[in-house]
Amino acid sequence: MAVRVVVGVDGTEPGWRALAFAVEEARVRHAPLEIRHCWQAPREATAPSGTIMPIVSIGARPTTAAQRIAATAWERAVATLPTHHVQAELVEGPPGAALAEQVTPADILVVGARSTHRLTARWLGSTASRVLNQAPSAVIVVPPHTTTPEEQPFAGHVVLGVAPSAAAAAVLRFGFATARAHDWPLAAVHATTTNDIDSYIDERTLEVQLSPLPPEYGYLQRVLEHWHHANPSTPVRRAVFHGPPTTALARAAAGARLLVLGRTHRSALRRGIEPLAERLITRATCPVAVTPFA
The missing domain is CATH 3.40.50.620 (HUPs)
Incomplete structure (x- = not known):
């Protein structure tokens, strides 16, 4: 089964770092890159009286902002990869579960970590932690910051x-x-x-x-x-x-x-x-x- 590189983007800096990593993985592995931006339809809020108050009335259609994020991600990817190797799609649903459903065991799923603070990751949860527990594929989590101290024995390994x-x-x-x-x-x-x-x-x-x-x-x-x-x-x-x-x-x-x-x-x-x-x-x-x- 052919390898696909799938990456989740959300318009934040961690998401763009994940995209840059995924682009390079797709390039060296000669694999197609599939970009996914997850969006969710607005929920309704219940007023104290029990009446339903819609927060935003846009229906089950992606917002312009979501479309812009996917388009920007595609433009960044095709600056390095052939256009026919890159696909960008909007996926409705919570990011963790929605991304996990996009991959097979043969794929590589790349996500960015918004925080590496231990308590944040443990108690608040994150897209990365949900993906790790649900995705059947290999998952690569790109941290907010990386260091390359050359004096370490396995630097560059x-x-x-x-x-x-x-x-x-x-x-x-x-x-x-x-x-x-x-x-x-x-x-x-x-x-x-x-x-x-x-x-x-x-x-x-x-x-x-x-x-x-x-x-x-x-x-x-x-x-x-x-x-x-x-x-x-x-x-x-x-x-x-x-x-x-x-x-x-x-x-x-x-x-x-x-x-x-x-x-x-x-x-x-x-x-x-x-x-x-x-x-x-x-x-x-x-x-x-x-x-x-x-």
């Missing part, structure tokens, strides 16, 4: 969060495809609490940052073997970072091009428990990709 789970294969597949498309180096990172030192091996130079190596390197070597041989031109580093997954992966992804994580099930969120992906989206300083459900 695609960083994969790799752990023994049903999602590992999807993380490796998406991560290597992205690194290959962009010609970026890749770092596969495993988080552990069994040692207190960050370390990595460069597969090309065999440069080792720690000796003796932690046992987790054996696991990384096994899961990477097939993908490394299938992508010989992609520089690969294996890394073991200490600490809980949230802090270890956020540290590893400092300055990265993209952080890739997996999803293992569709179960509803339990109160008080944040999925790893949502916790990292509030901390990471680079775009975060979450693979389709395993």
